[in-house]
Every structure is written in structure tokens, then in C-alpha cells.
Amino acid sequence: MLFFIRTDASSEMGSGHVMRSLTLANALCELGHKVVFICKEHDSNLINKIMDSGYEVKGIFTTSGNDVDSSLAHAEWLGGTQEDDAEKTIAAMNSVEVDWMIVDHYAIDECWHKKIRSYVKRILVIDDLGDRKHDCDILLDQNLGATKEKYQELVPKECELLLGPEYALLRPEFVQWRERSLERRKYVKEPKNILVSLGGVDPQNITTNVIKELSNISALTDAKVNVVLGSQTPHIKAVEMAAKKSRLEVDVYIDTSHMAELMSQADLAIGASGSSSWERCSLGLPTINYVIADNQKPIAKELAKSGASITIQSTEDLSVAIGKLKDSLSAFSMASAELVYGMGVLRVIDKLCFNYFTISTNNFDLKVKDLKKLSRQKIIEVLEARNHPEVRANMFNKNIISLEEHLAFIENLLADTTSRHFFVSQDEKFVGVVNLRDIDWMNKSASFGIYANLLNKVDMAGEKLMVAADFVIKKMGLSLITLMVESKNHKAQNLYEKWGYKVVGSKKVNGFLYINYEKTYA
Secondary structure, three states: OEEEEEEOOEOOOEOHHHHHHHHHHHHHHHOOOEEEEEEEOOOOOOHHHHHHOOOEEEEEOOOOOOOOOOOOOOHHHHOOOHHHHHHHHHHHHOOOOEEEEEEEOOOOOHHHHHHHHHHEEEEEEEOOOOOOOOOOOEEEEOOOOOOHHHHOOOOOOOOEEEEOHHHOOOOHHHHHHHHHHHHHHOOOOOOOEEEEEOOOOOOOOHHHHHHHHHHOOOOOOOOEEEEEEOOOOOOHHHHHHHHHHOOOEEEEEEOOOOHHHHHHHOOEEEEEOOOHHHHHHHOOOOEEEEOOOHHHHHHHHHHHHOOOEEEEOOHHHHHHHHHHHHOOHHHHHHHHHOOOOOOHHHHHHHHHHOOEEEEEOOOOEEEEEEHHHOOHHHHHHHHHHHOOHHHHOOOOOOOOOOHHHHHHHHHHHOOOOOOEEEEEEEOOEEEEEEEEEEEEOOOOEEEEEEEEOOOOOOOOHHHHHHHHHHHHHHHOOOOEEEEEEEOOOHHHHHHHHHOOOEEEEEEEEOOEEEEEEEEEOO
16 A cells, blocks of 8 residues: 655654654555655754655645745644645645555644545544644544544544544554563662653753753752753754763763663653653653643643643752652552553554455455444344354354344454454455454464355355455565364365465364464565
8 A cells, every 4th residue: 555644843843743653654664555755844854864764755845935824723834835735745646546645734634635635545634632624534643631522523424533542653662662661660669760851852952951950959869861862953962061061970862763772761751741752651651741832731731630740841840740759650650551552553554454455366356344344234244154053163162142242342353453353245245254363463473264154155255265364464464374273174174275374283172173274474
């Protein structure tokens, strides 16, 4: 699939929009999709960083003068009118077929979306504010406290809302460091390692004042301070000078690629209340939040309400805040860790990439649809096929499934990142179901199974389900697939072996012998 991302960075808007868009782009590329960025050439833009990350960037010029859409609160961030920006975006796409346009920009609303709607298949908007209308297919607001009510008058009725920190766009390293980070925090009694990270730009140079104030806090006798800045920060030299003069040991990192590790090793953070809040929460890092922009106030308020952080308005409040946190680090850590588990990118990609597939072969066409997206009628069809005696006989659970149980199963899938279940059809006829369970996204492995609709049989149903399964497995980027087949089910064994699955052992489950199979995808 082809994705375009329209986002910007500047000294005024900071780097957060670009950085979270890059996180999503990296995950999409891991699955073999193509991503192209479209960015305005603002002062302190991050176009070079995006290109250094391996992406094509279509740069578009800002408009000189004061020609902006004044109706939007952040209109000046666009560097021109929405109409002009949309026209330049359309030209940058150069008439290619775009599957998704992803927009992460406070200065863009439905006027821009409607202008480009006919040039793209679908639109995803990433927002935090809820202060303008959108014409989009999916809206993502990863912030604590985001509600349907916030957006119900701002998006089309058919728009799917992805709300809350469970959709937070975090890089994979935060998942990798989470367990170690939370384990270490069980033994932390006082803040000996402090992380200071006040955004990628910090135009107000709050970081320098924080370093100076930390030096004045007598309780921090032997604390180590790690300061993280973006290369676009205009006050790097001032920060480095403050670090040298401090009585504390202060290290300054510019554009570090080890943020998760630094957060994991920190006992306390002093940070901006932007999207990095969710990175800190995922690692259970107690935080003193510094609100550096109006749009961060709701995030800071919700985090404080949840017991995950303390909010300050001035560096002069640091001493009191550290005193409050010092004796309750464990409580703050547990509260923050409960908010974010780090699987948000996978949940978003599931919505973008894994809901629908169309497969064309020389002999037939198939449609594949996620069970979560089925109508109630189709859900009941799946249940009836699953309860067919011949199907049940080859399942681990050989009991008849009730409608109530089946609907609860479908409902639970909405929050499940470790399984995918697909409805396969041909010419509007239900062929069967492809199941992927125990998905380990880090190791790219899963267990697999299929069952055909035996109530209304389709010719070569098993073969067609294997075509669908093979296609989906490749699309999901999985490399190791395992399955188990009852020893008496020779027809299924022959089918799997035909498709390259190898016998690797056997196992008894509930008194029945099953053959273990395995297949590796390049």
C-alpha cells in the first residue's frame, strides 16, 4: 500500500508531529508498505531528519506574507492558506494511486480534506485538540481523556475514532524496555537519576533554567542529570554551558537514538506534556510535567488526575514537586505504567492495513475481511459454520458455541493485539475463516488455522483458504507460522504439507493426539 503523510515541524510547532508520524511510518515500512512525506519548508523543519530515516520527502514552499486561514487557532503554522497547501499537496502526489493520506497538523481541517478527497482512497487524521471539523475515515487522538463526545460533531458519522493512550504511537524500543524498566523501579527509593526532556525544540530555553534550579535543590546531593535536546533547539550552547557550571553531573544528548534506555534508567523525569508523555508512562517513569504550550494543558491535567505525574508552571516550583514525588515514586510509577502498554502502533496499523484485502489469482478472486468488521448477520454465519459437527470435531474446543459466547469473543477481539480472524468470501459466498493466534509481533511469529463453511460448500474451499492465509501472513510481515492438526484429520494434513508446512512433533490435548507443523517465511 502507498501512504502519504502531511505533517510539519518548526520552531513554533515543535517536532512532536513529525516524530510520531515517523514512528507510524517506520512500522508501516516494516510491513513492506511505501511511505512518502509532504512537508513545508519552515524554519527548523525536520525534512533532513525524515530523509535520513530513509523516506522520500516532497518539500512544498511556504507562502510569503500574511495569507492564512484565520478561522483556525493554529492557522499561522501552515505557512499559507489551506487551499494553496492542498493544491501543492495534490501536485506533489503526482497523480499516483494513494491508499491513505495521513494528516498530523493543527492548521488543517475539513476544507483541506475535501480538496484532496478525490485524489486519495482514505484519510487518517491525527489530532489532539478537537477544535475543528475533519472529513476523514479514521481519527486518532492518543490522549488520556479523549472521548467520542469530543469529536461527535467534528467528524462524519461513519468515521472510526481511535481514542486514548491505548493507541499511543510509540517506537518498538519502548515495548522492549518496558519489562526491565518496571522491574527496576520496584527498588528505587529516591531520585538519583533525573531525565530532562522539554520537547524537541524548547524555544523558550526552559531546559537551561531547569538545570540551574536542580543545582539549587539541596536534597539532590549526588544526583545525575541527563538532558535530551533536538538538533533544532536554538539554545544548545546555553544548555551545554549550564550543564558545565552545574554542581551536579549533567550530560547533554542531542538527537539521541537511545531515548527508551535513558527513560528506563531514570528515576524521575522533568518533561513537556506532549506526546513524549506516553513514552514515559509506558516505562513507568514518574514525571514532573512542564506545560510549554496551551495544547498540552489537557494532557497534563489528565495525567495529574490519574496520579501519574505532577504539573508545574515554573522552574521555581521544582523543589516542592520533587519533594512530593520523592517519597511516592513507586505509586507514581505504577499509576503511569497502567495508562500505556506500548501496543498503540500495532492497533493503528491493524485499522489501516488488516481490515480488508482483495486477492486476485488467475483462477478466482477472494475478499478477506476482519471478523471485527462484519455485520451481525455475517457474524452469525461464522458461528453456524464453526458449530458444524465436522468442524467442531477437529477443534480443541469441541463444544457448541452459543451466540452469547460468540458475540463476547468478537467484542474481546477489539482490544486483542495477539490474534486476527478473517472472513473469506468468493462472489459473495462465504468460503471459510482464517485464524491467526498467539501473534508475537517482535519475533514475527503466530499460530494458524482454517475452517471451511461446510453448510454451503464452495469448490476447493481448503485451497482458497490457504491462498487467503498465505496472502495475509505475508501482508502482516510474519515469518514463523505454527499449527496443530488432529492426527485423524488426514485431509488437512495433506493440504498443509502441500503448502510447505513441515511436521515438527506431536502433542496430546484433552486426550486427542495432534500433529505439530511449522513453516518459515522469508
